[in-house]
Every structure is written in C-alpha cells, then in structure tokens.
Amino acid sequence: MGRTALLRRIIAAPALPVAAFGGMAAGAALVPGAAPYASAAIAFAAVAWIGSLQRVMRDVTRRVIDLTEISDADFAPDLETGVAGLESRLRSLSHRIAEIHPVSGLPVREQLVERIADAPEGWLGLIAFSDFDRLSAFDPALADRVFAACAARLRAMVPPDRFLAQVDRGLIGLWFGAGVAQDQAASQLQAIGYALGEQVSDGDTHIIPQVAHRLARYDPAVGILPDAFVARAIAAFGTGGDGPAIVVDPAVDPGEIARDRYALEQDLRRAIDRRELRLAYQPLVDGVAGQLIGAEALIRWDHPTRGPISPVQFIPVIEAMGLSAEIGTWALNTAVREAQRWAAAGLGQLRVAVNVSSSQLEGAGFVDLVQRTLRSHGVAASQLEIELTESVATSDAAHCRTIFEALRTFGVRLAVDDFGTGYSGFSSLRALAFDKIKIDREFVTNVDTRRDSQAICQSIIALGRGLGIRVLAEGVERHAEYHWLRTHGCSLFQGYLFGRPMEPAAFLALAQDRAWLDALVAPPVLPPISMERLAV
Ligand code: C2E
Ligand code: CA
Ligand code: CA
Numbered sequence: 001m002g003r004t005a006l007l008r009r010i011i012a013a014p015a016l017p018v019a020a021f022g023g024m025a026a027g028a029a030l031v032p033g034a035a036p037y038a039s040a041a042i043a044f045a046a047v048a049w050i051g052s053l054q055r056v057m058r059d060v061t062r063r064v065i066d067l068t069e070i071s072d073a074d075f076a077p078d079l080e081t082g083v084a085g086l087e088s089r090l091r092s093l094s095h096r097i098a099e100i101h102p103v104s105g106l107p108v109r110e111q112l113v114e115r116i117a118d119a120p121e122g123w124l125g126l127i128a129f130s131d132f133d134r135l136s137a138f139d140p141a142l143a144d145r146v147f148a149a150c151a152a153r154l155r156a157m158v159p160p161d162r163f164l165a166q167v168d169r170g171l172i173g174l175w176f177g178a179g180v181a182q183d184q185a186a187s188q189l190q191a192i193g194y195a196l197g198e199q200v201s202d203g204d205t206h207i208i209p210q211v212a213h214r215l216a217r218y219d220p221a222v223g224i225l226p227d228a229f230v231a232r233a234i235a236a237f238g239t240g241g242d243g244p245a246i247v248v249d250p251a252v253d254p255g256e257i258a259r260d261r262y263a264l265e266q267d268l269r270r271a272i273d274r275r276e277l278r279l280a281y282q283p284l285v286d287g288v289a290g291q292l293i294g295a296e297a298l299i300r301w302d303h304p305t306r307g308p309i310s311p312v313q314f315i316p317v318i319e320a321m322g323l324s325a326e327i328g329t330w331a332l333n334t335a336v337r338e339a340q341r342w343a344a345a346g347l348g349q350l351r352v353a354v355n356v357s358s359s360q361l362e363g364a365g366f367v368d369l370v371q372r373t374l375r376s377h378g379v380a381a382s383q384l385e386i387e388l389t390e391s392v393a394t395s396d397a398a399h400c401r402t403i404f405e406a407l408r409t410f411g412v413r414l415a416v417d418d419f420g421t422g423y424s425g426f427s428s429l430r431a432l433a434f435d436k437i438k439i440d441r442e443f444v445t446n447v448d449t450r451r452d453s454q455a456i457c458q459s460i461i462a463l464g465r466g467l468g469i470r471v472l473a474e475g476v477e478r479h480a481e482y483h484w485l486r487t488h489g490c491s492l493f494q495g496y497l498f499g500r501p502m503e504p505a506a507f508l509a510l511a512q513d514r515a516w517l518d519a520l521v522a523p524p525v526l527p528p529i530s531m532e533r534l535a536v
Contacts, residue, residue: 125213361388
C-alpha cells in the first residue's frame with residue numbers, strides 16, 4: 001500500500017477520535033491519587049484537543065472523499081498538502097495546549113522551565129492564592145474564576161519582559177529573568193502581593209484573595225537543573241510558612257525537609273507519653289544580694305534515635321502542630337511540681353520561671369490553668385514566674401493585659417524575655433506592667449568590650465530603673481561581662497558563668513550549697529573551669 005493510500009485509510013476511520021477521547025478521559029480519571037480537579041483539567045484539555053482534532057479530520061476527510069474518484073497520481077499533491085496542513089495544525093495545536101493553562105490562561109510550568117533554562121541565573125517569584133483550595137472545596141468553579149481574575153490582574157501588572165506561568169494549583173511563577181537584583185525582585189513581588197489582595201467580585205460574591213509569595217534563586221552553579229529547581233522551589237513554598245518574600249534555597253531538598261519534619265511531628269506526638277521530654281533548670285542569680293533566686297525551666301527532648309534535640313528546633317514545630325497548649329500544660333505542671341520539691345526541701349523562696357508561648361495565651365483558659373496547677377501542687381503563686389517574649393506580649397496587648405492583671409492579682413510574676421530583639425519598644429513595658437526585663441544574650445555577649453552592646457544594655461537598665469522593673473542579663477558566660485553589667489546597675493543574672501541548665505537533682509544540690517555563689521559574685525574571680533561540675 002502506498003503512503004497516500006495508508007493515509008487515506010487512516011483519515012477515513014471515523015472511530016479514531018472517539019476512541020482517543022474515550023481513552024484519554026478514562027486515563028485522566030484513573031490517574032492514581034490525582035485530585036478531581038487535575039482529572040477535570042486533563043479531561044478538559046483532552047476535549048479541547050480532540051475537538052480541534054475532529055475539526056481538522058473532518059476537513060481533510062471531506063477532501064479525501066471528494067477526491068476518491070481521482071487517481072493517486074492526480075490527487076497526490078492535494079492530499080500531500082492536506083496532510084502536511086493537518087500535521088502542522090496538529091503540531092501547533094498540541095503546542096498551544098501544552099503551553100496554556102485552561103484555568104488561568106497563563107503558560108504552564110514547562111514553558112517556565114524552558115525560560116529558566118535559557119538564562120544564566122535569576123530570581124523566580126512564586127505567588128500563591130492561599131485560599132484557593134478552601135474555596136474550591138465548596139465551589140470549584142468560583143475558585144477557578146477568582147484565580148483567573150487574579151491571573152488576569154497579574155498579567156496586566158507585570159512588565160512584558162517578565163514571564164508568568166501557572167505552575168501548580170493556585171500557584172503562579174514569575175520569572176524575573178537574568179540581571180535583576182534580589183532587592184528589586186523582592187520589592188516588585190511585594191507590590192504585586194499587595195495589589196492582588198484587592199477584592200475580586202464575582203456576581204454578588206466578593207472575595208479578598210489571600211496572597212502569599214516567595215523568592216527563589218536559580219543558579220546553575222549549585223548543580224541543579226531548571227525543572228528540579230522549579231519543583232523544589234514549589235515544594236519549599238509549602239514548608240516555609242507565611243510572611244514577606246523569603247529566599248528558598250533550592251539546593252536543599254524540600255522533599256527531604258518535609259519527610260524529616262513529618263517524622264519529627266510523629267515523634268513529638270508520642271514524646272510526652274514516652275517520657276522523652278524533660279525540663280532542665282538554669283540558675284537565676286541576684287548579684288547584689290549574692291543569692292540564688294530560682295531557676296528557669298527549659299524544655300529538653302531526648303529523642304530515642306536522634307539524641308538531644310534543641311528546643312529552638314522543635315518549639316516551632318510544636319507551635320505549627322497546635323500542640324503548644326498540651327506541651328505547655330505539661331511544662332507548667334512539671335515546673336510547678338519541681339517548685340513544690342524545693343519548698344519541701346526548705347527552699348520555698350526559690351522561684352521557677354516558665355516559658356509561655358503566644359498560643360498558650362489564646363482563649364480564656366490560661367489563668368485558670370495556672371491557678372489549678374498551683375493549687376494542685378500546693379505551691380504559692382509567688383514561687384512562679386511566667387516568661388513571655390516581647391513580641392508575644394505585644395501582639396495582642398489588650399488580651400495580654402487582662403491575663404496579666406488576673407495573674408498578678410493572685411501573685412504570679414511576669415517577665416519579658418529576649419528584651420531588645422523585638423520592635424515593641426518601651427511603651428508596652430509600662431502598659432503591660434512586667435515585673436522583670438530579661439536582656440537578650442545578643443547584647444550581653446562581650447558587653448565588656450562592645451560599645452554598641454554597652455549602649456543598649458545601659459538604656460535597658462536605665463529604663464528598668466525608671467519604671468521600677470528589675471533587669472536580668474541572660475547568657476552571661478564570662479566574669480568580665482558580669483562585672484561590667486553589675487557595675488552598670490544590673491542586678492540579676494543568668495548564664496553559663498553561674499550554671500548551665502541542669503537536671504532537677506543537680507539544681508537542688510546546688511541550691512542547698514550556699515558557698516558556690518559567694519565565690520562567683522565576689523572578687524576574686526573563679527576561673528571558668530571550676531564551673532564544669534555544674535554542667536549537664
Ligand atoms: P530562652 O527562654 O531565651 O532561654 C535561654 C536560652 O539560652 C536557653 O537555650 C539556655 O540554655 C541558653 N543559655 C543560657 N545561658 C547561656 C549562656 O551563658 N550561653 C549560651 N550560649 N546560652 C545560654 P535553650 O534551652 O536551648 O532554649 C532555647 C529557647 O527555647 C528558649 O530561649 C525558649 O525560647 C525556648 N524554650 C525552652 N523551653 C521552653 C518551654 O518550656 N516552653 C516554651 N514555649 N519555650 C521554651
Ligand atoms: Ca526564657
Ligand atoms: Ca531569653
């Protein structure tokens with residue numbers, strides 16, 4: 001059979017488009033784990049593609065039928081032209097289908113990858129419509145329309161030398177191209193984020209889109225291919241939390257991070273039952289009176305396989321998992337029980353300081369919890385101090401004030417932690433009436449030699465004095481730091497110089513030994529090596 005005859009037979013076969021359509025639609029619906037939306041999108045693309053294919057086929061078939069009376073030799077050039085036309089139309093059609101996303105009308109991820117591959121380096125912005133999934137859960141068509149409206153708005157806003165593509169559900173990539181500085185890309189992305197947050201109206205429905213954005217740096221020198229870069233940037237987007245534009249490091253495999261984080265979460269859920277969490281106690285010292293005044297309770301997690309994990313790593317995970325109330329309750333209970341042991345050992349004047357996170361203060365139950373815990377262990381409220389960071393204390397000042405007033409009424413003290421690292425400034429201190437300010441370690445380290453730290457510490461000490469609030473310096477490691485702070489009016493101290501966070505039994509033994517502190521607070525200075533016995 002000649003080539004033309006074969007083509008004629010193929011073109012005349014009416015079942016082909018139907019079979020192809022049925023096959024693709026069924027294939028789309030059967031993709032394992034595919035969201036219904038993805039199936040619908042594939043089915044939609046298939047319908048569009050097959051619809052066009054059928055039109056092309058009809059054109060060509062008509063011509064073939066018209067030409068059946070003519071010999072191969074006679075119609076060959078026409079058929080050839082027809083087939084060539086068919087091929088080229090199919091090519092352009094498939095190209096178009098691959099390029100344009102049916103929801104947003106924007107180019108798809110592959111096109112973006114091609115753009116990135118052509119560039120020597122550059123920044124990729126990712127813009128997510130965070131509520132897209134929630135909206136599509138109850139009205140997928142509305143979600144698509146809102147997303148399409150936002151995409152259209154974005155297209156009108158972005159200069160032509162930038163490249164936009166829909167890279168995932170509710171997620172658009174903005175390629176800034178080579179030679180654009182990070183600052184410039186970040187500020188443009190920020191501006192876009194604001195503009196996209198404007199209300200979208202769809203008939204009587206008015207929606208304010210929730211927009212989040214991130215920046216990712218593409219640099220082939222780190223040895224990552226453009227498609228892997230885009231995939232990693234998208235994956236990292238989901239693990240990065242909210243906030244202003246941040247830099248995604250595509251060299252770090254977000255799949256690995258996500259797996260690790262998942263495992264950590266699973267383990268954390270079991271950590272309390274398995275008794276893997278414990279509290280360590282770090283001495284708090286009054287340098288003027290030369291006395292131990294209590295301890296800060298610091299959480300520790302001894303992971304069965306990973307070993308000790310820092311609270312800096314797992315406290316944010318606890319927060320994100322919504323477990324802070326549960327773990328916070330455990331920490332408060334454990335610390336207050338320890339304070340009861342101190343009282344039983346005749347050390348009732350020692351106070352335990354407990355760290356409290358913002359989510360623990362939400363709702364109305366915190367004051368009740370504190371009261372119940374103190375009562376159940378028979379511990380005086382004056383033995384408990386609550387530590388809150390500056391930002392927690394000022395995020396919802398009115399709510400905090402109500403809680404603080406209630407706590408203070410029955411005798412619990414309040415300390416503002418990490419003071420100097422937030423932006424709330426001094427007015428909140430007075431409004432919230434804290435009992436203690438803890439100067440962050442950042443300003444304490446090398447305060448004896450650093451002029452900028454000296455200026456900060458001096459003003460915090462002066463502020464405390466002005467407001468009648470005692471000031472504690474955290475992270476004092478060297479005697480020279482202690483000496484400088486002490487001679488500049490700071491009276492309370494915490495840090496490795498006085499003792500590392502230690503086991504409850506070690507702290508109890510330390511509290512009962514009066515001599516150790518005298519040597520530290522009064523000159524001559526003990527060499528740091530003599531502190532080794534205090535470390536855990
Ligand atoms: P933080 O409240 O500022 O605690 C002080 C941190 O500084 C502790 O780190 C402590 O071990 C460390 N530190 C104390 N003295 C020195 C020193 O002289 N030099 C140095 N280099 N470090 C010193 P840690 O125990 O790793 O705790 C880190 C943070 O985790 C705490 O910072 C606190 O924000 C949080 N955290 C710890 N326990 C709890 C808890 O029970 N609940 C909550 N919500 N957060 C907690
Ligand atoms: Ca603290
Ligand atoms: Ca602190």
